[in-house]
Structures are given as C-alpha cells and as structure tokens.
Amino acid sequence: MSAAPQKAKAGAEKIEVVVSAIVPLNDLVTRFEFTRRDGLPFPPFSAGAHTVVEMQDEGRTRLNPYSLMSDPADQSVYAISVRRDDEGRGGSLYMHRNVKLGDVMTITFPVNLFPLDLRGRKHVFLAGGIGITPFMAMIAHLERMGGAWELHYACRSKALGSYADELTRRYPNKVHVYYDDQDQAIALADLLDGQPLGTHVYVCGPAGMIKWVHDTAAVHGWPDENVHSEEFLAPQPGKPFEVRLCKSDITIQVGEHESLLEAMERCGVDAPFLCRGGACGQCETDVVEAEGEFVHRDHWLDEDDHASGKKIMPCVSRFVGTTLVLDR
Amino acid sequence: MTIQFNKETFRDDYSFRNSDRAIKRFPFPFHEDSYMYSVNMEQHRGGPAGSVFEMRFDVDEHYVSEMEDRALVLAEDPLRCQSLPHMTLAGWDTLELIMVSKSEDYPDLFELHRDGDNWRWINKPMGIDHSFTFLDETTLPCGPLEYITRQAQGDFAVLDQRGDMLYMDAGMVTTQADWSLDFDIGMDFFEWHAPVPLAHEMGIFKRALKFLLNIQQGAPARRLNWTMTVNPLLDTSPENYHKWGVQKTTLTPENIGAKQHLRVELQTFYRLPRSNALLFPIRCYLIAFQDLVTIPKWGRRLHRVIRDLPEELATYKGFIDNRPMMLDYLSQFDDGLPTSPGVWPDLDTEPPLQK
Amino acid sequence: MSKFKFPESIRSRPVYGTLKPRPGKGHLMIADAEGAEALLDLAAQDTGMFRKAHIIFIPKATGDTYVDRLRALEPAQFYIGPSYEASVPRIRRVLSDAHMGLQVYLAGTEGLMGQAQNEAMNAGIPHTAIQTEHRGSVARRMQCVHCKGITEDVMTDPFVCSHCGLNLFVRDHYSRRLAAFQGVCIDAEDPGNVPEPVELYK
Numbered sequence: 001m002s003a004a005p006q007k008a009k010a011g012a013e014k015i016e017v018v019v020s021a022i023v024p025l026n027d028l029v030t031r032f033e034f035t036r037r038d039g040l041p042f043p044p045f046s047a048g049a050h051t052v053v054e055m056q057d058e059g060r061t062r063l064n065p066y067s068l069m070s071d072p073a074d075q076s077v078y079a080i081s082v083r084r085d086d087e088g089r090g091g092s093l094y095m096h097r098n099v100k101l102g103d104v105m106t107i108t109f110p111v112n113l114f115p116l117d118l119r120g121r122k123h124v125f126l127a128g129g130i131g132i133t134p135f136m137a138m139i140a141h142l143e144r145m146g147g148a149w150e151l152h153y154a155c156r157s158k159a160l161g162s163y164a165d166e167l168t169r170r171y172p173n174k175v176h177v178y179y180d181d182q183d184q185a186i187a188l189a190d191l192l193d194g195q196p197l198g199t200h201v202y203v204c205g206p207a208g209m210i211k212w213v214h215d216t217a218a219v220h221g222w223p224d225e226n227v228h229s230e231e232f233l234a235p236q237p238g239k240p241f242e243v244r245l246c247k248s249d250i251t252i253q254v255g256e257h258e259s260l261l262e263a264m265e266r267c268g269v270d271a272p273f274l275c276r277g278g279a280c281g282q283c284e285t286d287v288v289e290a291e292g293e294f295v296h297r298d299h300w301l302d303e304d305d306h307a308s309g310k311k312i313m314p315c316v317s318r319f320v321g322t323t324l325v326l327d328r
Numbered sequence: 329m330t331i332q333f334n335k336e337t338f339r340d341d342y343s344f345r346n347s348d349r350a351i352k353r354f355p356f357p358f359h360e361d362s363y364m365y366s367v368n369m370e371q372h373r374g375g376p377a378g379s380v381f382e383m384r385f386d387v388d389e390h391y392v393s394e395m396e397d398r399a400l401v402l403a404e405d406p407l408r409c410q411s412l413p414h415m416t417l418a419g420w421d422t423l424e425l426i427m428v429s430k431s432e433d434y435p436d437l438f439e440l441h442r443d444g445d446n447w448r449w450i451n452k453p454m455g456i457d458h459s460f461t462f463l464d465e466t467t468l469p470c471g472p473l474e475y476i477t478r479q480a481q482g483d484f485a486v487l488d489q490r491g492d493m494l495y496m497d498a499g500m501v502t503t504q505a506d507w508s509l510d511f512d513i514g515m516d517f518f519e520w521h522a523p524v525p526l527a528h529e530m531g532i533f534k535r536a537l538k539f540l541l542n543i544q545q546g547a548p549a550r551r552l553n554w555t556m557t558v559n560p561l562l563d564t565s566p567e568n569y570h571k572w573g574v575q576k577t578t579l580t581p582e583n584i585g586a587k588q589h590l591r592v593e594l595q596t597f598y599r600l601p602r603s604n605a606l607l608f609p610i611r612c613y614l615i616a617f618q619d620l621v622t623i624p625k626w627g628r629r630l631h632r633v634i635r636d637l638p639e640e641l642a643t644y645k646g647f648i649d650n651r652p653m654m655l656d657y658l659s660q661f662d663d664g665l666p667t668s669p670g671v672w673p674d675l676d677t678e679p680p681l682q683k
Numbered sequence: 684m685s686k687f688k689f690p691e692s693i694r695s696r697p698v699y700g701t702l703k704p705r706p707g708k709g710h711l712m713i714a715d716a717e718g719a720e721a722l723l724d725l726a727a728q729d730t731g732m733f734r735k736a737h738i739i740f741i742p743k744a745t746g747d748t749y750v751d752r753l754r755a756l757e758p759a760q761f762y763i764g765p766s767y768e769a770s771v772p773r774i775r776r777v778l779s780d781a782h783m784g785l786q787v788y789l790a791g792t793e794g795l796m797g798q799a800q801n802e803a804m805n806a807g808i809p810h811t812a813i814q815t816e817h818r819g820s821v822a823r824r825m826q827c828v829h830c831k832g833i834t835e836d837v838m839t840d841p842f843v844c845s846h847c848g849l850n851l852f853v854r855d856h857y858s859r860r861l862a863a864f865q866g867v868c869i870d871a872e873d874p875g876n877v878p879e880p881v882e883l884y885k
Contacts, residue, residue, distance in 0.1 A: 013544065013545065043546065044601040044602050045545075045601055046602055046603060049604070110601075111544055112604045115490075118415075120807075193708070196783070196807070197783060197785065197806045197807035198808075199783050199807075220784045221706050221708055223808065223809050223811065225491060225809040225812065226809070281538055281541070281542065284538075407831070508828055511856070511858050512858070515859070518694040522696070522855075523854075528694065566865075568829075569828075569867060569868055570829050570868035572871075573872045574871055574872055574873075574874065576872055577872055
C-alpha cells in the first residue's frame with residue numbers, strides 16, 4: 001500500500017473491438033455494431049450507459065461518447081447509432097465516412113450517467129431524434145426484468161424516424177411516435193397529468209426539449225428527482241486562448257475548434273477525464289490565477305463554483321482574457 | 329494454493345490466533361509515525377504476491393471460522409443482512425463478481441461452471457455444491473446478496489447511485505466497527521457518516537464522494553481504515569454493545585498484549601455492471617498487540633501513532649479510556665529509532681528493538 | 684407558539700423548514716397539535732390552494748383550539764383524528780391513489796412528520812420533495828438499537844427503553860426509514876453508572 005494515492009489512468013478502461021456490422025437506417029443515422037477482438041464476452045452494462053469511441057483521424061485523436069443501444073443482457077455485441085452532423089466537429093462524419101466493416105477500434109467500458117431509477121413504479125421515456133438510443137437499451141432491460149414503461153418519440157419525419165417502425169411493431173401499446181412534419185407533438189402536460197406516484201420521466205434529445213420537459217414537470221408539481229435527462233454537450237468552439245499549466249510547467253494554446261482538454265492532451269498532458277461532456281466532474285481543474293472571463297458550459301460545478309473563478313471543467317468550458325494559470 | 333483453515337472462535341473463549349504468515353501479511357495501515365484522515369484511495373489492481381492486496385477478495389486461514397461466526401450472528405439477528413427491494417439486481421451483480429473472482433483467484437478452493445444462466449458453484453472449504461439459475465431468486469435459498477456474502481469474509485455495503493449521491497440500500501454487516509445496518513439502511517453518504525468527528529469539516533467526505541461516484545467498471549479502488557478492539561471479537565455491533573462494551577474494562581497490564589487488538593479494514597470499491605450500484609466490501613483483519621510488536625518497525629510506529637492521535641479520534645474510535653494502558657505497553661517496543669516510510673514490515677532493513 | 688430553534692447538529696439530523704405554497708395537482712397536509720399554526724400561516728400565503736387541499740389534523744392536547752380556524756379554510760377534505768396511528772389507514776389509502784404532482788406538507792412534532800414522511804416516501808414521493816415545519820413539542824421518537832423497540836415522546840437524556848428497560852443515551856443520529864433517533868446503552872462499560880436524566884436541549 002503506497003503512502004500516496006496512485007494516479008489512475010484518465011478515462012474509463014478500454015476494450016479493443018472489431019466493427020461487425022454497419023447498418024444505415026436512413027439518410028442521417030447509421031448503426032455500428034462491435035464484437036470484442038479477444039472473443040471474450042463484453043461486460044454487462046446498465047441501460048442508459050454510454051461508451052467513448054476513439055477515432056484516429058489523420059493524426060488527431062477524437063473521443064466521442066455514444067449511448068449503448070444494444071440489449072444490456074447481450075454480451076456478444078455492443079451497438080451504437082450515430083447521427084451524421086455535417087456542421088459538427090467531425091466525429092460523426094469520421095464514423096460515417098471512414099469506419100469500415102472489420103476495422104479494429106478502441107472503445108471504453110460502459111459509463112452510466114443516465115441510469116433508470118430502479119425504485120420507479122413506472123418509467124416514461126421522452127425521446128427526441130437520436131435521443132432514442134439509450135431508451136432502446138432501457139426498454140430491453142425492462143422487458144426482460146419486468147417493469148412498466150411507455151415511450152413518446154418525437155422525430156422530424158417518417159424517413160428520419162430511426163427504429164420507430166420496429167418499436168411500434170413490437171410494442172404497439174407502449175410506443176407513441178410524433179412526426180414534426182405532420183405537426184404532431186408530444187402533449188406533455190396531458191401526459192404528465194394523472195401519472196401514478198413513483199413515476200419517473202427520462203428525456204434524451206436536444207437542449208430545448210430537455211428544458212421544456214424539466215420546466216413543464218416543475219410547473220405541474222413534479223419533484224426534480226423524478227425527472228432525468230441526458231444531453232451530450234459537444235465542446236463549442238471559441239476564440240483561441242493561452243493557458244499556463246503550472247504542474248506540467250508548459251504554456252499551451254487552445255485552438256478555436258478544440259476544447260481545453262483536447263489541447264492539454266495534444267500537448268502531452270495526462271489530464272483526467274471521463275464523460276468529456278461536462279457532466280461527470282472527473283476533469284475538474286483548479287484555477288491558480290486568472291485575468292479574464294470564464295465561459296462555463298458544464299453541468300457539474302454549481303453557481304458558486306462558476307462565480308468563484310477558482311474552478312473550470314476543461315472538457316467543455318473556455319476562457320477569454322489575458323492570463324489563465326491552471327493546476328495541471 | 330493450499331490454505332490451512334483455522335478452527336477458532338471470535339467470541340466466548342476467543343481461540344482466534346494469527347499464524348506467523350498471517351502476522352507478516354497483516355495490512356498495517358500506518359505509512360508514517362502519525363495519523364490523520366485522508367482520502368487515501370488507490371487502485372485495487374493486485375499487490376505483492378502473498379499480500380492481502382494480491383487477490384480481488386482475499387481468502388485467508390480465518391475463512392471457515394469467520395463464516396461460522398457470521399452464521400451465528402445472523403441466526404441471532406437476521407436484521408444484519410437487509411436489501412431494499414430495488415437492490416436485488418445489485419445483489420446478483422455482487423454474486424457474480426465474487427463467484428467469478430474467487431474461482432479465478434483460488435481455483436483449488438472455488439469453482440464456477442456456467443452454461444448460459446445455468447450456474448454451478450462449488451465452495452470446497454465450506455462444502456457447498458449448488459446449482460441455480462442466475463437472476464432467478466427462486467432457485468437460491470435466500471437473496472443473492474445474502475447467499476454469496478455468507479461465503480465471503482468481511483462486511484458488504486451495497487450503495488445505490490442516484491442523482492450524484494450514494495445510498496446505503498443493502499448490506500451484510502456482521503463484523504462492523506460499531507454501526508448499525510438496520511438503522512443506517514436508506515441513508516445517504518453524508519448521513520451515514522454523520523457521527524464521524526472532524527472529517528466533515530475537513531471536506532474529506534465531499535472529496536471521497538466525488539471519487540466514489542466516478543469509480544467505473546473494470547477499475548476498482550481500495551483504502552485502509554482502522555480502529556481498536558479488546559478481544560478478537562468480530563461482532564462489535566451497536567446491537568450487542570450492551571454485552572461487549574464492558575470487555576473494554578477487562579484490560580490489565582498483564583493481559584493487554586494478548587487481548588488488545590488492532591483492527592484494520594481493507595475497504596474496496598467496485599462498480600457493479602447491471603445495477604450501476606457501488607459495492608463496498610469492508611474486510612476486517614485483527615492482530616493482537618503482542619503479535620504486532622514482533623515486527624519491530626510496527627511496534628515503534630504504533631506507539632507513536634497512538635500517543636499523538638487527537639483526543640477526538642481516540643474517543644470516536646472507542647479507546648480513549650484504555651489509551652494510557654496501551655501506551656504503557658507499547659512504549660516498551662519503541663526505542664526511538666527512525667522508521668522507514670510505507671506500511672511494509674521491511675524486516676531486512678528495519679533493525680530489531682534496541683532496548 | 685414560538686418556533687423552536689434546534690441547535691446545529693450532525694448531517695443525519697433532520698432540519699425543518701417553513702411551509703410554502705407550491706404548484707401542484709393537490710395538496711396533502713398532515714399536522715398535529717401546534718402544527719395547525721403552520722397550516723394557518725401557509726393559508727395566509729395562499730388561500731386558493733386549500734380548495735385542492737386534504738387536511739389530516741390530530742389535535743392531541745390542543746383539543747378544539749385550531750379546529751374551527753382550519754375548517755374555515757374550506758379545504759376539499761378535512762379529517763380530525765384522535766391519534767396519528769388511527770389516521771394511518773386513511774393516509775395510506777389517499778396516497779395509494781395519488782398522482783404525480785401531489786404536494787405534501789407536514790407540520791408539528793418530529794415524530795408525526797417523520798412517520799408521515801415515511802408513508803409518502805413508501806408511496807413514491809422523494810423525501811426532498813416533502814415540506815416540513817416543526818411546531819410544538821420537541822420530544823423525540825427513539826429507537827433502542829439493542830432491542831429495536833421504539834420509545835415515544837422522549838424528553839430526557841438518558842432515558843429508559845420502554846420495551847427492554849435498558850438505560851439509553853440520546854444520539855442525534857436519525858433514521859428517516861424508522862422515523863426515529865438512535866438510543867444506545869449508556870452504562871455498558873460501567874454497568875449501573877447512569878447519570879441523572881437531563882431535559883433535552885437544556
């Protein structure tokens with residue numbers, strides 16, 4: 001037993017996988033299936049978990065989190081569905097354009113920041129677009145273990161309604177699909193009214209939808225504990241800025257299209273991280289000195305922390321100013 | 329690996345004894361000559377061969393007797409093992425983790441044969457050979473958590489993780505250092521630690537919670553905790569305190585070497601896969617003072633740690649009244665020589681007692 | 684009745700607040716004795732909410748003092764119970780049919796609030812969503828950690844367990860599940876040496 005705590009490697013444990021299937025579902029969404037390179041079974045996971053997929057894109061390492069949509073009890077395959085984002089940072093484009101059947105890739109052990117509340121008497125799922133993916137795993141779990149659930153799935157159009165047909169066919173009484181282009185919308189207030197005590201609501205979709213659900217539930221007297229959401233924040237671009245890392249004794253430049261965390265990694269700093277989306281707290285870094293303004297984009301630090309200027313979450317947040325010195 | 333299992337008691341006649349091997353591999357918790365709380369976590373990924381850190385769930389010479397003592401405690405008080413209804417899945421995760429780990433780490437003692445969900449578990453030291461269906465409670469004599477922890481040394485707390493907080497929602501607690509599962513079950517991390525002095529103000533629990541919330545599958549962690557017990561009594565529960573408390577007053581300068589025990593908890597932390605809960609095994613090791621001081625460095629160090637420990641800690645750990653007598657005894661084994669950093673005995677380099 | 688200021692204590696010791704109106708589909712209010720005053724204070728903040736309120740009131744020693752004033756709030760349902768125990772079947776029936784959006788307000792003694800909170804939690808409402816306000820007696824429900832029996836209305840430290848007769852000291856360590864504080868044998872290490880009981884909070 002050492003005197004000082006050992007430093008754990010940044011990120012979750014990794015698994016080498018082989019791409020075993022690539023299934024385009026529609027114009028925007030493609031499913032990728034993985035099997036383990038060593039042939040062993042995958043670890044079982046809890047529904048709602050995601051994996052971080054590593055992509056080597058012309059010398060640049062990209063790490064993107066994707067919800068695991070496969071049945072958590074099926075240890076032979078992990079499946080994710082990726083929505084192509086032409087305006088994005090390039091991760092989804094890489095997946096759609098560069099990944100081929102049989103490719104060897106590295107993904108992490110599952111990490112769950114969006115679990116089911118197993119005490120729940122009933123689970124209501126609200127999905128927007130690609131937000132359907134974690135619910136595929138949750139539905140598989142509840143069907144296997146027994147549990148009341150219902151899905152309300154908002155899609156742009158029938159053509160872009162990934163898995164909508166399959167879900168309505170398998171569970172006609174529990175799945176409701178709403179097509180934007182037919183002016184259909186989830187009647188949220190009606191839906192929330194009359195749910196039995198102990199119902200939990202889960203929303204996964206665009207930021208606006210998430211806010212709408214939280215706000216509506218609050219107005220209707222729902223406790224915040226019963227409303228769960230997951231939103232993968234992609235780091236937003238911003239003005240480049242300079243950072244002095246006093247522990248590593250280097251000064252780095254954070255480019256416009258890379259996050260502070262990515263810049264540190266690019267410069268060889270082994271900074272801790274886990275979800276890379278501003279939610280888990282693992283990358284929390286102390287600020288030694290700062291002259292300027294913080295652009296906090298995370299969901300981890302509280303208001304006081306944000307205001308104090310003493311902490312920053314490098315995976316998604318940025319800085320504008322003349323001096324920033326971090327304890328890294 | 330063959331282990332010679334002791335036939336011994338942890339109550340009544342207290343026939344518990346540590347062999348030489350057990351003494352040398354004892355998890356001495358102090359890496360320096362003083363002690364204060366810290367979030368002293370490290371990865372739980374093996375350790376030196378033969379050490380208590382090597383295997384995932386350490387099995388030693390006390391295994392069979394400890395499980396017999398557990399069975400006695402449970403017969404007397406079934407409330408020592410409880411599981412809130414939503415924690416059954418976590419119980420299965422725990423059963424799988426312990427069965428897989430033990431059958432892989434100690435193949436001569438444990439076997440696990442799996443054919444889909446049809447499992448067969450063989451526990452040779454306890455004479456168990458049982459077939460059951462994984463995830464089907466009706467094929468086990470009791471819940472999965474109780475079933476497997478009746479066959480694993482140490483206490484087990486199973487913590488549900490909800491909304492950036494941990495909740496003690498299930499456990500098997502028969503070798504605890506004075507806390508009640510029946511009372512604490514359902515509490516959150518800060519609440520069940522409420523009685524610990526000083527640590528809250530130091531922010532220890534806030535930091536520890538953040539660390540624990542982020543423990544991931546495949547990356548377990550561990551730390552050591554310690555206290556003192558008079559007689560090798562495993563069941564130092566609040567429930568029975570009105571019976572065992574008085575034993576603290578039976579120490580004399582003549583018997584203290586044999587009766588006063590350092591009690592160390594090897595705490596490990598595992599993320600459970602299907603339930604996303606956190607498993608918190610608390611493995612208890614006991615050593616009599618007279619055995620501990622046969623390791624010269626430990627004798628020197630323990631004296632200094634106990635001497636300089638803040639009063640609130642000695643009070644909370646329950647030995648403030650016996651401290652003077654403990655120091656009288658231990659001072660005989662402290663010759664003032666410097667001690668090497670770290671917890672290991674370092675018998676090759678640390679000189680014998682110079683008194 | 685003045686509001687008692689509980690001294691600062693350990694993390695497991697419950698801290699009570701002040702009832703405030705919250706948006707909701709219905710309002711379940713359970714109070715005993717002087718807890719009625721907290722409900723009257725709540726009404727002063729928002730009379731309209733009482734149209735959707737169900738009041739369960741146990742007067743205990745306050746007899747008729749608050750009954751008329753509570754009735755005058757014109758709650759949708761109004762029940763006066765002779766004891767908390769007698770009102771439990773009603774509380775459970777109401778909760779079993781309740782829907783998300785039900786707000787729960789508890790006022791009065793710690794014992795009533797702790798037990799009613801448990802009923803609401805068992806029905807699926809998280810305890811953080813349940814409002815509490817202490818009024819009246821500061822007596823505690825104490826669980827004897829040794830025999831598991833609960834002794835009601837404890838006002839001294841130490842006290843005698845009403846089930847097994849051990850002398851117990853009063854801890855601030857509190858279990859929501861049991862709605863009780865913990866009592867531990869005070870003379871285990873020196874049998875017979877029991878200090879004179881002192882009134883709580885003095």
